[in-house]
Amino acid sequence: MKVTPMLRASVLTAALAGSLAAAQAQPLQLQPPKPVTAKPAAARPIPLPPARPAGLGQARTASNEASPAPAAAPAAAANPAPVAQAPRPESAKPVATPAKTKLPPPATQEEAIERLNAYLNSFTTLQGNFIQFANNGKRLEGRVYIQRPGKMRFEYEPPATTEVIADGTSVAVRDKRLGTQDVYSIGQTPLKFLLREKMDLSREGTITGASVDGDILSVRIEDRSTLGGTSKITLKFDLAANELRQWIVVDPQGYETAVSLYNLSLQRRADPKNFVIDYQRTL
Template sequence: MTVIRRFLTATALALAASLTAPAAHAATPAAPPALSAQDRSDIARVEEHLNAVKTLQSKFVQVAPDGRQATGTFYLSRPGRMRLEYDAPVRDFIVADGLFLFYWDADMRQQSSTPIGSTLADFILRKDIRLSGDVTVKEVDRADGVLEITLFETKDAGKGSLTLVFQDKPLQLRKWRVLDAQGLTTEVGLINPRAGVPLDRDLFYFREPGRDRDQLNNPR
C-alpha cells in the first residue's frame, strides 16, 4: 500500500472519503454535545477565519500512525480546488478540480476518483464553511495560545474524528489530526502557510504524469 493510499485512508474525514475500505461501523446519527458560550464563540471565529481563506499554499509534514514522515506542498483554492503533492522520492498526489477528487498511485500508474460532494474534502472546499449540519463539533480545547476543535461526521460518528489545530491570536490553521475508525492517528502539520497567494489554475486539473511526453514519443 503506497504512502498516498495510507494517507487517504487515515485522513478520510479531513480530505477524502476512504477509497480502500468501508466504514467500520453502521451509520448512527450522533447527538450534539453540550457547548459553552465560549465554545460557540470560538467556533464562530474559526468559521469566519476559514471562510476568509480563499487560497493557501504551505509545505506540510505528515506523520503516519507508525511514526513515519512524509513531506510535500499543500495548495488550496476555494471553492472546490486543492492539491497535495509529496516531495521526492514519493510521486503520488491528490488533486480536486472543483467536481472530482483524484489521487494518483505512481507505483501502480493508476488514478482513482470520486465526486467531491461524496467526500469530506467537500467540508474544507465549500464556498460557505460551517462547523454544523453534516459535521458536529465534539470538543473545543484551549491551551497556551492554541485552539483545537474536534469534529466528527454527524451521520456516522463511528468513522473517526478530525481535530483542527489553530494558533490563536492571530488565528491560523497550523495542523490537523485524524483519528480513524481503527483508532489510528495521522497528523499533518503546516509549515509557513501563506494565505491569499495567487495560484495557477493548472495545479487543480488532473493530468497523468508523463502522458503528454509519451504521446509525443508515440504519435498515432
C-alpha cells in the same frame, strides 16, 4: 478498484474537512485548563511545527551554514580628526510599530466555532508547506495549494510518489510510480471541510468537544459521511497567529494521520493546471 486501509489512512485522511452536522454547545474549560477527556491508550501527541521553521525539509547547503563573522574594520588612525555629522532629518527617525492586538481566547464552544468559521471563510486561495505523520510514524513533507471553492492539490516531496488533486467535484489519488489513480467524490473525503464555498461548522457535523492549551484551540469533530464510516477529526487552530496549524484524522479503520501546516500564504494564486484530473487514467 481495491482501496487498502493504509491508502485511506495516509492519503485520504491527509486532506481534511468534514460533513459537520448538529453541533451541541459545551463550555470551554479555560481557567484553569482541564485535561481533555482521555483518548484510547494508542493515541499519541503530534508535535506542532513553529510557524516558519528555518530550513525544514531542505537539503543542507553552504547557504544554510552559519555565515562567517565579518572581517574586522581596519583600526582607526591615531588621534583622528573629528568629523562633523549633518543633523539627522526629522523624517528619518525610526517609527515605532504598534503591537499586534491579541484577541482573548474564546469563552464558549459556540465562540470557538465562530472563530474557526471566520478564518475558513476569510480566504479563497491558500498555499503553504505541510508535514504529514502517518499511523506507522512515517513522516512526509510537501506543498499544499487551495483554490476555493472545491479545488486543492497536495504535492509530496520525494521519495513519496503520491499526488492528491481535487478539481471541484472529485478527488483523485495518484501514484506516479505505480501509474495508478483512484477517484472519489469530494463528499466521501474530509477534504470538503476546507473546500466549501461557505463553511458553517455548527451545521456540518457533530462537534464532540473543544479546549484551549496556551494559544492552541482544539476542536474535535465526528464526520459520519466519509468513505467507510465515521472519521474522528481534531482541528488545531493558532489563536495568536489566526491560522489553522494542524489536523488529526482517525479513519473508520482506526488509522491515525496528522497534517501540520506552516509558511501559509493567502495572497498567491496557484496555476489552474494544478487542479486538473486526467480521468482517462482511471481504471
